[in-house]
Amino acid sequence: MKLLQRRLNAQSLFIVVAAVLWQPFGVASIPIPESNCYALDNSSRLVDFSSWIGIPFEYEGKYSDVVVRFCKDVESRSQTGYVGFGRFDKFNHFVSGSGSVNFVQGFYHGDLMNCEDSPDKMGRTAQVNIICGSCLNGECKGGVGCICNVTYESTCRAVVELAIPCKEPGQRVFEGFTVGFHPRSWEIVYNGMTQLGFERAHHEFSFRTEQFHVALYMTAIASRSTLVQKPIVQVFPDSGLEVKLSGSGAAGKSPTTLSPSMLLIDWRCVKVRDAPYVVNITIPVEGYEPIEFFLTKMCEYTQDQGGDATRGWAVFGVISFIFMVSSILFCCGGFVYKTRVERQHGIDALPGMAILSACLETVSGAGQSYSRHEDLNAAFAREASWEHQPVPAQGTWRPSERKYGSM
Ligand SMILES: *[C@@H]1O[C@H](CO)[C@@H](O)[C@H](O)[C@H]1NC(C)=O
Ligand SMILES: *[C@@H]1O[C@H](CO)[C@@H](O)[C@H](O)[C@H]1NC(C)=O
Ligand SMILES: *[C@@H]1O[C@H](CO)[C@@H](O)[C@H](O)[C@H]1NC(C)=O
Secondary structure, eight states: OHHHHHHHHHHHHHHHHHHHHHHHHHOOOOBOOSSSOEEEOTTSBEEEOGGGTTOEEEEEOSSOEEEEETTTEEEEEETTEEEEEEEOOOGGGEEEOOTTOOEEEEEBOOOOTTOTTSGGGOOSEEEEEEEESSOTTSOOOSTTOEEEEEEEEETTEEEEEEEEOOOOOOOBOOTTOEEESSTTOOSSEETTEEOTTTSSOOGGGOBOTTOOEEEEEEEOOGGGGGGBOOOEEEEESSSSEEEEEESTTTTTOOOOSSSOEEEEEEEEEOSOEEEEEEEEEEEOBTTSOOEEEEEEEEESSOOOHHHHHHHHHHHHHHHHHHHHHHHHHHHHHHHHHIIIIIOOOGGGGSTTHHHHHHHHHHHHSTTTSOOHHHHHHHHHHHHHTOSSOOOOOTTSOOGGGOOTTOO
16 A cells, blocks of 8 residues: 555656656747637637538538538528528637537628628628537537537528537637737737747748847737736847847736837847847746747847947047147147247247237236126026116126127
8 A cells, every 4th residue: 555655656756747847848839720710718728620621511401401611601502502601701700609509600791682681781691509529419429520400590690500529629828919010910929829920930030130129019908918927038049149128018017908018129149140049038928828929030240239339439549649649749849849939938938828818818807898697697687578678787788898708
């Protein structure tokens, strides 16, 4: 008994270890199915019926037979010919059902004859209720499935009950979530599913070297937006491309449909590489499969932003140095010239001294000019009462005598 227990413990330990090891590989993006023949079940799990497209199911009625071609169309066939009861075209016409019905498919735009009054001129329409398993009346057990019964709600609308063996539902999709290059677009993720081209690394769709950053916009249904968590970024190979995330999306702000959150990706090529770098962005969602998508980035040359700045300062330093040296040379030359040729001595011999002393004389020259302070106030007064120009009083304001700054 004890031995058995120990063996069981060992076994469960093995399962736990295997699960932990397996986890990073088990998490994957949910790529949007290749066809529009899929549905999300009542707990948001993806069920892909792509392999069922076009499979016909026939039902013999009293006056006419009904043929359902899966995810294609519904027809009634009789002696007088075929009558179309609608075509399947959009994925949002394939939804989860309730009660014994697992899924509901909508078929629209069938034959218009005698059904011209149908809403939106959609002609004859059909609804196919899909039961996973067998009919309630016990017909068609096993096999590829069958039509259980057909009811005509009117001459223009048929309701078909179809029993098929459904596949096991897949991953849990975070419905309504989008990621796009614009606030109102969803090129990358639509309805929680990663679009083809971003579900894994596609080298032919790489961002070019000169594209320094890219902005992504995320939206989610407001009532579920708090489930969205901070994105995680992974780069392959893990060195050579520096990736920084910023923006409201990187901070973990909840995106809604009305106010998308922005995820700004700054990437800088540090190492040149023939093949593009692969950037894996994962957005965990509480209780759902994470949103995962891949962007690829070429690095044909390095973008040394820091280096550019350093080079700028180096150029500035060299120019300053040249300026300083030439000033000193000019000063010394002038000094030598004045002492030797003009025979001036000491401080008078410094170049520019004549100009400087002239300046000093002008500024301190016996009450002929006014200080800058007064000038500012005068300007202010003029502005404050522009309707009544203050009349200059007793020589405080004499534009004609203006000497400020003159030499
Ligand atoms: C992408 O990154 C996530 C989170 O870091 C990781 O769990 C996942 O395994 C990565 N996907 C691939 C294909 O490497
Ligand atoms: C979803 O549908 C299945 C089968 O119809 C049912 O057993 C299950 O309880 C339903 N789950 C929810 C959450 O409605
Ligand atoms: C089809 O038959 C089932 C019994 O198998 C019945 O419950 C259901 O109401 C019928 N459907 C229609 C549309 O009449």
